[in-house]
Amino acid sequence: MNVSQSVSKKSIALLLDLLAQAHRIAIVCHARPDGDAVGSMTALAQVLATRGHDVLCIAPTAVPAPLRWVAGFELVKTFSLDGQYISRELPSVQLFFHVDHNSLSRVDPQLEQALRACNAQRVMIDHHLHPESADFSLCFSRPQSSSTCELLYEIIHRAWGKPAISHSVAECLYMGILTDTGSFAHSCSNKRTYEVAGTLVELGVDVPAVRDHVLGSYSLERYRLYGTAMASKTDFFANGQAAIISLSDEFLSSAGFSTGDTEGLVNEPLTVQGVIISALLSERHDGGVRVSLRSRGHAEVNAIARAHFNGGGHPQASGGTLYMPLRKASLFVRLVIAEAIKTGDCFPSR
Template identity: 35%
Template sequence: MNFEEINSVKALLSKPQKIVIVPHKNPDGDAIGSTLGLWHFLKNMGQDASVIVPNDYPRFLKWMPGNEDIINFERKNSEAKERISQATLIFTLDFNHLGRIGQMQSELESADATFIMIDHHQEPADYAQITYSDVSMSSTCEMVYTFIEKLGGVQAITSEIANCLYAGIMTDTGSFKFASTTSRTHRVIADLIDKGAENTKIHHQIYDTNTPARLHLLGCALKNMVILEKFRTAYITLSQEELDAHEYKKGDTEGFVNYGLTLDGIIFAVIFIENKEEGIIKISFRSVGDFSVNEFARKHFQGGGHDNAAGGKSDVSIAETTKFFESLLPNYTDKLWI
């Protein structure tokens, strides 16, 4: 954000606003952490603010302070639409294209409000009047901390804000192991701990509350893993039938894709998950080093994201999707062996 944009935000927040804060569909830890962190900050300023999520999110994120005040667009549709229509200021966090919010898209497109985007993904759209985009940041939660800092509000960060932002940074950096984790990230984390983030408890709430069904599903996923050493690639498939057999709940497959990267010599990992309700195969891509899964997902699977973490989808069966995926790999041999 430049000096002019910072002053514009300060001017907007110097007056009473009706604020709506929105994350992407199927929100993850960074999306929920950043929206709730910003929500606490704005509420503490005296602003009338609400968080509206497009749909439900995993149980292991529902411990965050303020979770009970989140409005689910699917479950409280009338209330959500009313708040959006009355909003004077809308923050969109952890996404940069309105196509990422599902059925909420038309509501936001018709909203008579000033938009502020805070996001760290590549190629942002231009729907916002104020765009804070930085692909070098580890997470949107780190960006929200920086946003608060630029507004001169770091001293106003409470333990509630600190816990939310810590959770989002931790999850989006893979517990601080991804390349996006910088010395700045660690300095932000240190300050959040100083301000009350309970790092051990947060880790436990997110990573150590598994159900037996989820661990059995993980076993199924690992059994399904295909390893293509020639292309330094590993992929996992999960059918709808397998999900149902293991009592799948939203968020149960979170992190499964990363297991492929724990194999010696593997730099490209993928998971293909069937979703019969939406009629798609949901795909997550991960890589280490210089192989850009963002470019790969954008070119072949209607997706995108970051250089080392991206998503996409397919409209054909798992068998057809994986066959197509494998057919692409010979074209990337030189990039996979850099």
């Protein structure tokens, strides 16, 4: 097992060695794939296909519509839809790539089991903290990268040179950087992110077009859902330092809600001056209430999610689940957040 943070000569040599022995390759991303997962999977798939490999991409669950436009997407199969096909194909795979996740547990449990039953070697390419490197033959792990796509750019560049980054590969990589930094809003405190993005643009990425695909392909229902949530379903509390949006299953059904339509909504209250913590509660069919938390500035929310909502996550983007009626859950979340602000528990780093 080799964990490489620097995309060293040695790790690239190992990678090329593994590839030389493998014709049939599978690239796996994490469940509920985002722009960085899809971008890194399809970018790598294109590069490997061009080099004569037989490539299968595996998304554990469905890829959201705004991410399906990228080149290389025709190689993607979805485990939750094509599980039988994928299970049949797995034994013939000679090398696995795991992109944008640091542990086999980030894929579907059934898929994880099937993957663990395979004998082929596994390469990880990821920018999340704490990789479970024991599961992989080779780990490219660089948490200081804005995104897996930024790290993958360095790997491709090192392994095959700039000509390997075609216009359509560049578009996939740009999509990952754009989405994982929230349009250059966070996780991009390193000059290198901008240098890579600039090089991709130089390679011909049509920035407004990528933006249009990714952030301009929402449904009319989502537009109305956002509006109603902002107009009448957001409460501000704790002297305007916190906000909570509560969406009942009834409302979500009546609004013609599709999976993914509430994605990002929890960030909206953070555009209001003074708000440092935002919570989104969505009632699920099974009676559970999904709690999403976001914070900004020095406020952190993962300890709150861990302690009170059976969850966890990043300091400024966490979540969990409560098993109680929505109204009760909403009161509970308010209490917990108001208390955390009052006692200063949400400022652990101060």
